Amino acid sequence: MWLMGGLKPDHKTIAEFRRRNKAVLKNVLKTCARLCIRLGLIAGNTLFVDGSKVRANASIKNTWTKEKCKRALEKIDTRIEAILSECDAVDEYEESQDSLVKMRKELNNKKVLKAKVETILQELKEENKKSINTTDSECTRISGLQGSHAGYSLQNVVDEKHGLIVNSDVVSENIEDEKTCDTSNYCFFHGPTSQFHWDNRPGTCKTQQLLVTLF
Known part of the structure; x- marks a missing residue:
């Protein structure tokens, strides 16, 4: 709020800003990850992949x-x-x-x-x-404890060393397990082969070890 000079944009404004500047925001996150790697804050040895389901403003x-x-x-x-x-x-x-x-x-x-x-x-x-x-072409059918609804899947990749988020993305896929998870879309490391854990359960991710080049 302080950085924005007291402005209070609603959720639609924020969503539209993210949609229009998706590539730029992704580059900002990559730049931050590169900086953390150079400072030794991100090791890249063990990564945890987790997802959250977000309901869309659309009817199933x-x-x-x-x-x-x-x-x-x-x-x-x-x-x-x-x-x-x-x-x-x-x-x-x-x-x-x-x-x-x-x-x-x-x-x-x-x-x-x-x-x-x-x-x-x-x-x-x-x-x-x-x-x-037909209301929101970017959302998909999401299944959860409350049944099926239109929504998105929010995917986060976290480094084990300090718990820093190295990548985050919202995808139009109902990602449930290793059959649909492709961690290569979420990670961008320059360094040794990394061990991945899906939902904090080691050994369940489709891609156990990846060598991902950042530069």
């Missing part, structure tokens, strides 16, 4: 997968066929009746919805994504 209902898109398209096509059949049945004697007008309006709405779902499905295929949230 707006998260679409390929399977969900296909199911939705099947239901829409079925309803469109039913509406067309109903329209044919009343066309001759209810040309100006409210029921026909409502059916045609619903038909148009279903066609618009179908186009939207097809666009989402195409994006999933082209970008090879598991899911897309």
Whole structure:
């Protein structure tokens, strides 16, 4: 607060600043890590990788997968066929009746919805994504004790010597265990091979030892 001259930005302002300056902030963290290495504050011999799940400001209902898109398209096509059949049945004697007008309006709405779902499905295929949230495209489905919700996975890498954070990143992946953890994305050390511990449990990380070059 003192450094900012008493300004009190809300969470949206902070999030937008982080999004726009992600590369710069990452370089700042790398520079700090390099300095700590030179000062002997970071040894790089044993690193602990841990993650936290953060809820996104988006509904899980707006998260679409390929399977969900296909199911939705099947239901829409079925309803469109039913509406067309109903329209044919009343066309001759209810040309100006409210029921026909409502059916045609619903038909148009279903066609618009179908186009939207097809666009989402195409994006999933082209970008090879598991899911897309139409409110926040960067979040994913996160599973926790409170059930599933839209969110992010916050990953931190901490050095054993003084407990200093050497890297931190927010990823759009539901990282649960060593099957999905790739510590090479989180570390940038210049030095000897490092031993990694996932969630303080030695021996469970997919990549047990890495030689990561910083310079």
